[in-house]
Amino acid sequence: MKLYTYWRSSCSYRVRIALGLKGLAWESIPVHLVKGDQRAPSYLAHNPSGFVPTLVLDDGTELVQSLAILDYLEAVWPDPPLLPADPLARARVLAAAHVIAMDTQPVTNVGVVGHLKSAYDADQQGGIDWMVHFMERNFAAFDKLILPEGRFCFGDSPTWADICLIPQLYNAHRWGVDLSRFPRLTEIERAALALPAFDAARPETQPDAE
Structure with missing residues (x-):
């Protein structure tokens, strides 16, 4: 997997933590928010909101919004659980x-x-x-x-x-x-x-x- 991320982005930070807790390997693709990389057409093609993170799955599927990404990771890799079953x-x-x-x-x-x-x-x-x-x-x-x-x-x-x-x-x-x-x-x-x-x-x- 690949993660479009920025080092100080708290939303990206959340996903990095979750990927680590799930034991998943991923590649970092930096998007420099201060320089405005997120507004470039090349990045907007991945995430039309112009935010990070964007997670690219191994089959090329792209997921955006950190909590939606966390929800996907929880559904596909349920161990260890990061949400209670109750x-x-x-x-x-x-x-x-x-x-x-x-x-x-x-x-x-x-x-x-x-x-x-x-x-x-x-x-x-x-x-x-x-x-x-x-x-x-x-x-x-x-x-x-x-x-x-x-x-x-x-x-x-x-x-x-x-x-x-x-x-x-x-x-x-x-x-x-x-x-x-x-x-x-x-x-x-x-x-x-x-x-x-x-x-x-x-x-x-x-x-x-x-």
């Missing part, structure tokens, strides 16, 4: 994951903050303040949705909640979010990054890291 437990894991994937990342990504600056005259600090506000607010909600104990968000094995959390915490560190309010989340982060799949997916270890 419907209620599954819904709780998905709710927490969606707080990050739907409520937080979309409003704090580079495209949204760039538009905030260009269209509404926000300066660099204003863009950072915007990101920090949404991350702090949604980390507080996430913290209340997960279990109060366990190595990971929902027990002793990682789930989609952890896969979404760890990349967002990377962004939180980058932009100076005060994480002292969220000791449970940083404990989970330490446990996750101790696993080879999470460690190998870190932005700084990617071939296109700058």
Whole structure:
């Protein structure tokens, strides 16, 4: 498989983690978001939304949107399971994951903050303040949705909640979010990054890291 990715893309980071947890081999194809590679016609032919990641299967089939890709991987390679089989437990894991994937990342990504600056005259600090506000607010909600104990968000094995959390915490560190309010989340982060799949997916270890 091939993955169109960017080293600092949290959506790409999620898929890299999942591929690692499933033990799947893949090839990295970098798409430089800051330089605008995602807007090139050659890339839009793969993903018309102009986002990363795009996963190309061995038969050439292309999949987009990180959670849709995670869902495909879970269906085709169910071991190890990254979602509970019990419907209620599954819904709780998905709710927490969606707080990050739907409520937080979309409003704090580079495209949204760039538009905030260009269209509404926000300066660099204003863009950072915007990101920090949404991350702090949604980390507080996430913290209340997960279990109060366990190595990971929902027990002793990682789930989609952890896969979404760890990349967002990377962004939180980058932009100076005060994480002292969220000791449970940083404990989970330490446990996750101790696993080879999470460690190998870190932005700084990617071939296109700058």
